[in-house]
Amino acid sequence: MSSTTVINLAEEPANAFAEIKRRGTALLPLRQDGLARFQESGFPTTNDEDWRFTSLKPFTEMPFETMFEPTIQTIGQSVINGIAFSQHDTDRLVFVDGHLSSELSQISNQSEGVIVSNLASALTTIEDKIGALSGKDQNPLIALNDAFFTDGAWIHIPANQALSKPVHLVFLYTAIKDGQASHIRNLIIAEANAKGTILESHISLGQAAASTNVVTETQLGDGSNLEHIKLQDQSSLAIHLASLHSKLGSDARYAFHSFALGAQLSRNNLRMDLAKPGIECMLNGLYMTRGRQLADHHMIVNHAAPYCNSHEYFNGILDDQSRGVFHGRILVEPEAQKTDAKQTNKNLILSDEATVNTKPQLEIYADDVKCTHGATIGELDNDAIFYLRARGLDSQTARRMLMHGFTGEIVERIQHNTIRDELNELVWGRLENEYHLN
Amino acid sequence: MSTSADTIDEFVSSDYKYGFITDIESESLEPGLNEDVIQFISAKKDEPEWLLEWRLKAFRHFEKMENPTWPHVKYPPVNFQEISYYSAPKKKGDGPKSLDEVDPKLLETYEKLGVPLHERARLAGVAVDAVFDSESIGTTFKEDLAKAGVIFCPISEAVREHPELVRKYIGTVVPYTDNYYAALNSAVFSDGSFVYIPKGTRCPMELSTYFRINAANTGQFERTLIVAEESSHVSYLEGCTAPMRDENQLHAAVVELVALDNAEIKYSTVQNWYPGDEEGRGGIYNFVTKRGICKTNAKISWTQVETGSAITWKYPSVILQGNNSIGEFYSIALTNKAQQADTGTKMVHIGKNTRSTIISKGISAGKGQNSYRGLVQVGKKASNARNFSQCDSLLIGNKCGAHTFPYIEAKNPTASIEHEATTSKIGEDQIFYCNQRGLETQDAVNMIVNGFCKEVFRELPMEFAVEAQKLLDVSLEGSVG
Numbered sequence: 001m002s003s004t005t006v007i008n009l010a011e012e013p014a015n016a017f018a019e020i021k022r023r024g025t026a027l028l029p030l031r032q033d034g035l036a037r038f039q040e041s042g043f044p045t046t047n048d049e050d051w052r053f054t055s056l057k058p059f060t061e062m063p064f065e066t067m068f069e070p071t072i073q074t075i076g077q078s079v080i081n082g083i084a085f086s087q088h089d090t091d092r093l094v095f096v097d098g099h100l101s102s103e104l105s106q107i108s109n110q111s112e113g114v115i116v117s118n119l120a121s122a123l124t125t126i127e128d129k130i131g132a133l134s135g136k137d138q139n140p141l142i143a144l145n146d147a148f149f150t151d152g153a154w155i156h157i158p159a160n161q162a163l164s165k166p167v168h169l170v171f172l173y174t175a176i177k178d179g180q181a182s183h184i185r186n187l188i189i190a191e192a193n194a195k196g197t198i199l200e201s202h203i204s205l206g207q208a209a210a211s212t213n214v215v216t217e218t219q220l221g222d223g224s225n226l227e228h229i230k231l232q233d234q235s236s237l238a239i240h241l242a243s244l245h246s247k248l249g250s251d252a253r254y255a256f257h258s259f260a261l262g263a264q265l266s267r268n269n270l271r272m273d274l275a276k277p278g279i280e281c282m283l284n285g286l287y288m289t290r291g292r293q294l295a296d297h298h299m300i301v302n303h304a305a306p307y308c309n310s311h312e313y314f315n316g317i318l319d320d321q322s323r324g325v326f327h328g329r330i331l332v333e334p335e336a337q338k339t340d341a342k343q344t345n346k347n348l349i350l351s352d353e354a355t356v357n358t359k360p361q362l363e364i365y366a367d368d369v370k371c372t373h374g375a376t377i378g379e380l381d382n383d384a385i386f387y388l389r390a391r392g393l394d395s396q397t398a399r400r401m402l403m404h405g406f407t408g409e410i411v412e413r414i415q416h417n418t419i420r421d422e423l424n425e426l427v428w429g430r431l432e433n434e435y436h437l438n
Numbered sequence: 439m440s441t442s443a444d445t446i447d448e449f450v451s452s453d454y455k456y457g458f459i460t461d462i463e464s465e466s467l468e469p470g471l472n473e474d475v476i477q478f479i480s481a482k483k484d485e486p487e488w489l490l491e492w493r494l495k496a497f498r499h500f501e502k503m504e505n506p507t508w509p510h511v512k513y514p515p516v517n518f519q520e521i522s523y524y525s526a527p528k529k530k531g532d533g534p535k536s537l538d539e540v541d542p543k544l545l546e547t548y549e550k551l552g553v554p555l556h557e558r559a560r561l562a563g564v565a566v567d568a569v570f571d572s573e574s575i576g577t578t579f580k581e582d583l584a585k586a587g588v589i590f591c592p593i594s595e596a597v598r599e600h601p602e603l604v605r606k607y608i609g610t611v612v613p614y615t616d617n618y619y620a621a622l623n624s625a626v627f628s629d630g631s632f633v634y635i636p637k638g639t640r641c642p643m644e645l646s647t648y649f650r651i652n653a654a655n656t657g658q659f660e661r662t663l664i665v666a667e668e669s670s671h672v673s674y675l676e677g678c679t680a681p682m683r684d685e686n687q688l689h690a691a692v693v694e695l696v697a698l699d700n701a702e703i704k705y706s707t708v709q710n711w712y713p714g715d716e717e718g719r720g721g722i723y724n725f726v727t728k729r730g731i732c733k734t735n736a737k738i739s740w741t742q743v744e745t746g747s748a749i750t751w752k753y754p755s756v757i758l759q760g761n762n763s764i765g766e767f768y769s770i771a772l773t774n775k776a777q778q779a780d781t782g783t784k785m786v787h788i789g790k791n792t793r794s795t796i797i798s799k800g801i802s803a804g805k806g807q808n809s810y811r812g813l814v815q816v817g818k819k820a821s822n823a824r825n826f827s828q829c830d831s832l833l834i835g836n837k838c839g840a841h842t843f844p845y846i847e848a849k850n851p852t853a854s855i856e857h858e859a860t861t862s863k864i865g866e867d868q869i870f871y872c873n874q875r876g877l878e879t880q881d882a883v884n885m886i887v888n889g890f891c892k893e894v895f896r897e898l899p900m901e902f903a904v905e906a907q908k909l910l911d912v913s914l915e916g917s918v919g
Contacts, residue, residue, distance in 0.1 A: 049508065334836065349851035352818070362842040363510075364861050367833035371861040375846055377816075378854040 026123040030131055034146025041140040050139075053325045053357040054267055054296045059211055059239045062179035066148055067097040073174050075205070080104055083170065084231055084426055085199050088418060090168040091116055097174055098150040098182035108165065113158040116167050119185055120151040129187060133217040133245035139269060141241050145215040149185035152214070155198065156189045159221065163196035166416065171202045173234065175210030184214040188228075192221035192249065197416050198228045202262075204235035209264065211239040222249035222276070227257075227415055231423070234262040236291055243269035251278040257414055258285035259423065260295040261430060270299035272310065274336075279308040286315050286410040286427065289322035289354075290435060296325035303336035303366075312343040315410050317403070318354035319435045326358040330373070334365045343373035348380065348406055350436050400437060404428060466525040466656060471518045473497060476625055479524050483594045483628075486601060496614035496624030503618045509780040510809040510841055511749050513686070513723065521688055523626045525656040567592060567631045567647045569660055579643065586642050588672075589634035593661055596632035603634055607665050611694040611729050611757070619690040619725040619751075623659045627692065630660035635670040635701070644899055646675040649689075657688040664694070666701035666736075673704040675902055684720045686748060695730030695738055699760065702737040703730060706898055708906050710746035716804065718776030721748025728752065734760030734789070741897045743906040744771040744779060753811065755784035758792035758820075765794040768894040772910065773806025773838070782812035782843075787823040787853070796827040799891050802838035809841040816853040823850060829859040832890055834883075884911050 021028070043060045044051040075096060080086055093116065094104035100118040107116050119126070134142050153169045173182060190196060202212060212234070220226055232240050240263040248254055260266050272281050287295035301310045316324040326345045347356045360373040380402050388398035407427050414420040431437065467478060476497055480490040505515060567590065583590050589600060597604050614624035631647045649660060666672055689711060697703050705728075714721025724747035730738040740754040756765030767783040785794035800808040810829045831840035842859045864886050872882030888895070888907060895903050 337836075347848070349848065349853075352851055353849075354851065356846070356848045358846045360842075360844060360857070360859075362831075362859060362861055363839070364831070364833070364841060365839040367836045367838070367863045369833075369861060369863075371859075373842070373857075373859050375844070375857040376855060377846060377848040379851050 027127060027130065031147045034143045034148075037143035038140055038147060041138070041143065044140055050298060050327070053323070054265070054294060056265075058209065058265060059241070062209060062211075065177065065180045067099070067150065067175075067180060067182050075101070075104065075172065075174070077104070079172070079205065080170065083201060083203055084233070084422060085168050085201065085419065088166065088168075088422070090166045090199065091163075092168045092170060093118065093153050094170045094172065095151060095153075095184065096172045097180075098152070098171075098184045100151055104170075110164050111161050114161055114163060115154065115156040117154050118151050119154040119187060122154050126154060126187060129189070129219075130185065130217070133219065133247050133273070134215055134243065137243070137245065137271065139243060141213055142215055142243055145183050145185060145213050148183040149215070150183060152185040152187070152216075154187050155196075157191060157194035157196050157224075159191040160193045161191075162194065163198075166197040166199055166419070168199040168201070171200070171212070171214070173202070173204045173210055173212060173238065174206050175204070175208045176206040178209040180208065180210040182210075182212050184212065186214065186216040188216065188218040188226075190218075190220050190224040190226050193223040194221060195225045196227075197419075198226065199419065200228070200230040202230075202232045202234055202240060204238050204262070207235050207237055209237045209239065212241065214242045216242070216244045218244065218246045218254070220246065220248045220252040220254055223251045224249065225253040227255045229257045229259075229414060229416070229419060229423075231259045232262055232266055233259075234266075236262065236264055236293065238263045240266040242267065243271070245271045245273075246281075247273045248276065248279045248281060250276040252276070253280045255282045255284065255413070255415065257410075258283070258297065259427070260285065260287040260297070261427075263293065263295075265294045265296075267296040267298065270297065272299070272301040273304070274302060274308045274310060275304040277305045277307045279305070279310075281308070281310045282413070283310075283312045283314075284410055284413045285313070286407055287324055288317045288427070288430065288435070289324060290319040292321050294323040294325065296327075298325075298327040300329045300331060301341065303330070303332045303339045303341065306335065306337045306339070308336065309340045310342070313410060313413065314345045315406060316345075316347045316356065317350065317406070317431070317435065318347065318356060319350040321351070321353040323355045323357070325356075326360070326375075328359070328373070329361040329363060330371060332362075332364040332366050332369055332371065336366050337368045339366065339369040339371065341369070341371045345375045346406070347375075347377045348403070349377065396437075403431065403437065407431065466522045469520050469522045471521070471523060471626070475523050479626060479628060482524065483597065485594075485597055488605060489597060492609065492614070493625050496621050497626075499615055500618070500621035500625055503621055506618055509751050509811070510807070510843070511751065511778040511780050513749055513778075516688055516723065518622070521657040523657060523659070524628055567645075569629055569631075569647060569649045569658075582642065586639055587636040588639065588641050589632065590645050591632055593630045593632040593663060594628075596663075600632075600634070603665065604632065604663065607694065607696055608661075608663055609694075611696060611731050612692050612727050617727060620692050620727040623661060623690050623692045623727070627659045627661040630662045630691070632662070633664040633672060633674060635666045635672045637667040638669045639667070640670065641672040644673045644675055646677070648677050657690065659689075660691045662691070662693040664703055664705070665696045666698060666703050668698045669700040671702045673706070673899060675706045675708075675899060677708045677710070686714075686721060686723055688723045688725070689747075690725045691727070693726070693728040693754075697730060697732050697736035697738050699734045700736060701733075702739075704739045704899075705730070705741070705754070706902055707742040707744075708902060708909065709742065709744045709750070710909060713746050713775055713777050714748040716775045718748065718805075721777070722746065723748060724750045724752060726752040728754040729757065730755070730765075731757045732760055732763035732765060735762045736760055737764040737766070739766040739768070739897065740783065741768045741894065742770070742781075743894070743898070743909065744769070744781060745909055747779075748777060750777075750779040750781050752781045753783055755786070756794065757786045757788065758794065759788045761789040762791045763789055764792070766897075767794075767796045767798070768897040769798045770801070770891045770894045770906070770910070771799070771808055772801045772803070773808045774802075774804040776805045778807045780809040780811055782810045784813040785815070785825060786813075787816045787820040787825070789820060791822045792820055793824045794826075796825070796829070797893050798827075798829040799894055800829070800831040800840055801834065801887060801890070802831065802840045803834040805837045807839045807841070809843060810859075811843040813845040814847070814855055814857070816848040816850050816855065818849045820850050821852045823853045825853075825855045827857040829857075830890070831859070831861040832887065833861065833863045
């Protein structure tokens with residue numbers, strides 16, 4: 001039995017949809033609407049300002065095989081043991097090609113009322129919450145996800161509760177044929193004063209130009225505190241498209257860390273809605289690319305209430321012919337007085353052929369605000385290297401030390417101690433072994 | 439803060455003192471845009487065939503293009519058929535041979551505007567080319583300049599007298615295909631200045647053009663071309679005003695600068711077109727394309743003080759083609775009332791060791807919306823390219839907006855690019871500090887704003903710096919953060 005259905009999405013999305021109907025999937029109105037929106041807009045092109053530097057051509061020109069059914073290939077526990085964060089004491093939800101694998105998942109007794117499960121099993125109760133935050137976004141990939149998503153995580157932390165241990169969402173991709181596509185949907189709701197740490201890993205098991213299209217909605221209640229760490233480490237052929245939509249309550253704290261290490265093309269759309277006072281929101285990311293990789297982070301932080309802080313820190317290291325794209329927009333609405341917003345994007349280029357496109361933007365309609373942004377592109381600072389050499393380090397050590405500082409700056413913002421240490425080693429090991437450091 | 443509300447009102451209602459209309463008989467073309475209009479303009483100016491051809495090509499291209507919507511400004515679509523593309527003061531007989539023959543009413547106008555057209559020019563040491571609606575009405579100091587070999591004349595005259603130079607350079611920096619308004623300008627441009635500095639010459643005086651829109655329903659489409667031969671140097675100033683009218687008027691200019699090896703061009707603008715009233719009625723649409731190209735070791739420096747226009751849409755740029763070339767951009771953009779400005783620069787690094795500096799100061803007051811939009815591009819071969827950008831915004835009042843949209847693209851690892859931007863308001867503590875030392879709040883605001891803009895004022899030629907500083911003071915009268 002074949003686990004996938006081949007359909008050409010670019011030309012006949014309606015046929016694909018017939019397949020969905022045939023399977024009697026839930027949420028038909030949402031899906032129908034998504035399909036209609038997608039049919040109207042089509043895939044974004046580089047003529048769209050938001051996609052100017054990131055062409056989806058490698059993705060749109062492939063035959064599309066939506067992974068409607070779970071793969072029949074068995075994945076051993078050893079695979080799980082080999083991935084990052086697996087040695088920590090976490091609850092684990094494992095999804096293979098966008099379908100829950102109950103054998104590999106492992107959920108302990110969380111505190112009372114806490115839900116850690118897959119989305120597909122709870123659709124009837126959360127129907128109205130799906131798309132509540134992402135619904136207004138014009139991004140055609142969300143429309144596509146609305147129409148075709150199969151499964152994903154559903155996490156609910158009731159008021160005044162905390163996750164007793166971090167929840168690790170593992171997304172595995174077995175695709176071995178070009179064009180196989182997984183559409184994943186996550187919903188995370190933390191009620192008032194709830195707390196938790198969520199890890200998200202995307203790992204390819206096969207080498208193919210397969211695509212992932214993941215939409216995540218996080219809703220944080222008043223005074224809640226959530227740390228969300230995402231590690232995208234897919235194969236160098238994979239295409240990873242993600243959007244994260246967050247809505248934060250008063251005095252909520254949200255820290256999102258993005259580590260984009262893999263994939264031929266990765267795009268993270270981050271949309272933060274700061275509509276209540278006293279919010280602290282941090283977006284923190286590191287991208288490292290080589291070969292012909294492209295890593296794109298595209299964020300809009302919308303300050304619509306006073307006394308909110310938002311900080312975005314993104315560092316990139318680019319080798320070979322790879323490309324880094326950064327778009328950050330801080331929008332401060334007239335009522336958002338006393339906003340404190342900061343945005344930095346630093347890029348380190350290691351080869352003659354790497355390219356960086358960065359657009360840090362401020363759009364400010366309130367007068368009593370403190371907003372700054374900065375962007376740098378360049379090599380390692382020769383003066384800094386000289387300084388270290390003058391103190392007896394050889395130039396290689398000096399360079400490594402500076403580079404370690406460059407990645408460390410991002411890694412050290414992770415609050416969870418052991419996770420931070422593991423990521424630090426992972427990032428550094430990757431740089432030492434695979435990049436042209438000298 | 440009640441005082442703050444009062445003073446902001448006062449500020450918003452401060453007057454535009456160049457809003458008078460000169461009652462002068464003028465010869466205008468019926469509104470409308472088609473090939474006949476272009477042929478008329480071309481014939482009127484006695485242009486050679488190649489230029490007419492070029493205009494028509496531009497017009498045909500323009501017809502295929504669409505009005506750009508990417509700038510961060512809002513305005514109703516411009517109806518190009520309602521605009522008259524040619525208006526000139528009526529000449530008596532054969533037209534003026536020298537300044538003495540120019541209609542005294544015209545001279546009076548420039549007198550009112552403070553343009554030193556006569557002897558005053560000698561004292562000021564500035565050579566002026568004044569453009570009234572579509573026609574250039576007189577260039578001072580022609581002979582002095584001629585001695586140095588400098589050509590400074592209306593571009594229509596240059597087309598007749600130095601066709602080889604015009605033909606060689608026109609459209610090379612801003613081709614007519616460049617953008618919507620550049621295409622329109624190429625098709626219907628009426629006049630503008632032409633400057634040619636011969637090899638090894640340092641232009642003996644500052645050159646200046648004064649632009650004035652007078653007639654109603656006209657658009658002004660001037661075209662300026664400055665060519666600095668090897669190892670030459672020139673400093674050029676431009677100023678603009680227009681009468682107060684309730685309808686919007688279009689100003690779509692193109693400025694091209696060519697700096698050959700080791701040459702240096704300094705281009706300064708004080709733009710004070712009529713900004714419209716506080717409701718956003720009237721005012722000039724200022725859609726301008728300015729670009730310069732630098733050959734080896736050349737330098738181009740743009741300095742602009744933008745206080746006027748209902749809508750400004752302008753990106754003076756430098757293409758750093760030659761090795762070791764330098765591009766600079768210093769800008770102050772003030773928006774108050776309902777003004778909108780989307781302005782910035784493009785620095786395109788192509789040659790090795792090229793350097794660029796961008797200092798942009800945006801001030802928003804009233805309901806003004808001020809955007810900085812800039813591009814720093816470093817090509818593959820531009821080793822050791824260096825850029826520093828700083829974009830600061832100051833907000834006065836709570837109905838205005840300040841925005842920053844920088845684009846940075848680097849393809850060379852040895853490039854070093856830094857971009858910094860801040861947005862803030864005048865702090866109450868800063869005002870308090872000044873008050874405490876006996877300064878009135880208004881003086882304190884002026885002082886702080888002047889301090890904020892100091893880096894740019896420093897780049898302006900002396901006479902202009904004084905004028906610009908005063909202009910800013912007047913515009914800020916009564917504003918308290």
